[in-house]
Amino acid sequence: MDFSGEQIERYSRQIILKEVGGEGQKKLLDSKVLVVGAGGLGSPVLLYLAAAGVGRLGVVDGDKVDLTNLQRQVIHFTGDVDKPKTDSAKEKLIQLNPDVRIDTYDFRLTSENIREIVRKYDFVIDGTDNFPAKYLINDACYFEGKPFSHAGVLRFDGQTITVLPGESACYRCVFPTPPPRGVVPTCSQAGILGVVAGVIGLVQATEAIKYLLGIGDLLTDTLLTYNALTMTFRRVSVRKNEDCPICGRKPEITELKDQELPLCDLE
Amino acid sequence: MKIDVNGKSVDLEKQFTISELLKKMEVKMPDMVSVELNGKIIRKDQYDEMVVKDGDKVEFLYFMGGGNGFFRRTD
Numbered sequence: 001m002d003f004s005g006e007q008i009e010r011y012s013r014q015i016i017l018k019e020v021g022g023e024g025q026k027k028l029l030d031s032k033v034l035v036v037g038a039g040g041l042g043s044p045v046l047l048y049l050a051a052a053g054v055g056r057l058g059v060v061d062g063d064k065v066d067l068t069n070l071q072r073q074v075i076h077f078t079g080d081v082d083k084p085k086t087d088s089a090k091e092k093l094i095q096l097n098p099d100v101r102i103d104t105y106d107f108r109l110t111s112e113n114i115r116e117i118v119r120k121y122d123f124v125i126d127g128t129d130n131f132p133a134k135y136l137i138n139d140a141c142y143f144e145g146k147p148f149s150h151a152g153v154l155r156f157d158g159q160t161i162t163v164l165p166g167e168s169a170c171y172r173c174v175f176p177t178p179p180p181r182g183v184v185p186t187c188s189q190a191g192i193l194g195v196v197a198g199v200i201g202l203v204q205a206t207e208a209i210k211y212l213l214g215i216g217d218l219l220t221d222t223l224l225t226y227n228a229l230t231m232t233f234r235r236v237s238v239r240k241n242e243d244c245p246i247c248g249r250k251p252e253i254t255e256l257k258d259q260e261l262p263l264c265d266l267e
Numbered sequence: 268m269k270i271d272v273n274g275k276s277v278d279l280e281k282q283f284t285i286s287e288l289l290k291k292m293e294v295k296m297p298d299m300v301s302v303e304l305n306g307k308i309i310r311k312d313q314y315d316e317m318v319v320k321d322g323d324k325v326e327f328l329y330f331m332g333g334g335n336g337f338f339r340r341t342d
Binding site for chain 2: 154176223236237
């Protein structure tokens with residue numbers, strides 16, 4: 001294995017783990033992960049995957065850094081306000097680990113562009129903040145056969161599941177269709193404790209690393225739910241749903257479509 | 268009879284349909300919930316007929332967006 005002296009030193013604490021070793025470190029350096037959303041979930045995912053030496057990271061985000069983001073989106077600093085999130089993230093990641101190549105996509109994913117981007121990576125992290133994006137990622141990963149980690153966070157709660165398309169339950173197996181527009185209250189009512197996104201984001205990063213190394217048991221067919229107030233993690237077993245509109249027996253979804261974004265009074 | 272709802276034991280005086288159980292458990296926004304009965308996600312058009320029996324395990328799984336959030340969990 002052709003590591004530099006600096007690489008051997010940098011990764012020594014994980015190379016020493018027998019489940020990782022030099023071979024595993026080589027695998028990580030040769031791996032490509034797409035992180036959709038450089039926000040509350042994406043920040044810890046990106047920082048830890050870069051630190052671990054995942055060789056190529058794709059960062060997708062069409063937004064600029066806002067002061068209200070900094071309470072949880074720890075990859076962005078005060079001086080980054082108004083900068084594109086992709087630029088802000090890339091700057092930090094390069095400083096953290098120059099071994100890592102960063103691809104930036106400073107736009108929103110749509111049914112038109114998502115498949116060609118997802119195709120380039122080995123694993124996808126859904127760190128998005130809205131339902132249309134979550135369904136789009138699920139469906140694109142299904143059609144491309146890409147494993148991915150889904151997560152959602154709200155207030156003091158979070159949940160995450162790992163999906164191996166076709167093999168394990170997908171997001172639509174559990175939540176077949178997005179919530180109807182009328183019942184979705186406005187954003188101003190919601191909120192999120194920053195650390196909750198951190199905890200769940202790091203579970204997603206852990207799943208990505210395990211998948212890339214081929215070690216441990218993934219959170220497949222298992223929705224992990226977390227409540228910060230009671231500090232409770234629960235593993236809820238789910239299974240492939242024969243009525244699933246995309247991976248069920250009679251799929252209704254045979255091509256990608258954009259879902260309409262629910263109305264929301266806060267951007 | 269006793270059932271399990273999200274891992275907690277709940278005593279019920281009679282058998283409930285999923286629709287009735289959602290009301291009984293005061294789930295304020297049932298549209299924001301997927302219901303799993305004994306490991307199987309139940310179609311919404313079955314809520315009125317599907318009956319929960321003694322010993323059943325029910326999970327109310329909440330839609331969760333991201334940090335900006337699009338709804339408020341109300342349970």
